[in-house]
Amino acid sequence: MTVALMLKTIQTEAVSAMGMSDERLIIFLKAPRLGLVKTRLAKTMGVEAACMAYRQMLTTLVDNVGALSGVELRFAPDDAESEIQPWLRSGWQTRPQGEGNLGQKLCRAFSDAHSAGAKRVVIIGSDCPEVSAADIREAWTALKNHDVVVGPATDGGYWLVGLRQPQPQLFQGIRWSSETVLAETLQRAKSSQLRIELLRILADVDTEKDWREFLDSSPRP
Numbered sequence: 001m002t003v004a005l006m007l008k009t010i011q012t013e014a015v016s017a018m019g020m021s022d023e024r025l026i027i028f029l030k031a032p033r034l035g036l037v038k039t040r041l042a043k044t045m046g047v048e049a050a051c052m053a054y055r056q057m058l059t060t061l062v063d064n065v066g067a068l069s070g071v072e073l074r075f076a077p078d079d080a081e082s083e084i085q086p087w088l089r090s091g092w093q094t095r096p097q098g099e100g101n102l103g104q105k106l107c108r109a110f111s112d113a114h115s116a117g118a119k120r121v122v123i124i125g126s127d128c129p130e131v132s133a134a135d136i137r138e139a140w141t142a143l144k145n146h147d148v149v150v151g152p153a154t155d156g157g158y159w160l161v162g163l164r165q166p167q168p169q170l171f172q173g174i175r176w177s178s179e180t181v182l183a184e185t186l187q188r189a190k191s192s193q194l195r196i197e198l199l200r201i202l203a204d205v206d207t208e209k210d211w212r213e214f215l216d217s218s219p220r221p
Contacts, residue, residue: 031080
């Protein structure tokens, strides 16, 4: 058996094993490239400092949820797989986000996970390093009795969204990156008569003020 075939077999077996899990966590992240990440932060801190901040935030987040299994890193751009390897943990998988806006990428991620056999799928981004493994477990538990679970963010968006089955209507026509994302999403869920569970409110790190507050609240070495 060639090395390439062995690697492909191992990857297929790992994906198959993940597909048998009822619970899945998908983390949306970007390659830590200058000018690509934390653009609002870069306006006051500079692109290099903003990129370093993103790396630190992502490391904190991954450390927080590192003990969980059934985790997939969904990366962008689609050629960035080698650049996100530092945050890949044993047993985790990687997959590109693909084309489209955020709503289309979320729909695709949920559809892929549910098609693979997952029953409770939770997606988070990389803007909220305060998210913990306990938050993810709480979301998975909530999905046993609710159709949708959402983690509200202080800026009017959300830091987590979870579903028992694909609900594409929740992500179509949303004004992404606006303060109405959460309200629009919840209204669509209610219109679809879905059972909703809300988690604790957390803050994304988007501005220099947010970054300083994150550093002040982080444990000192």
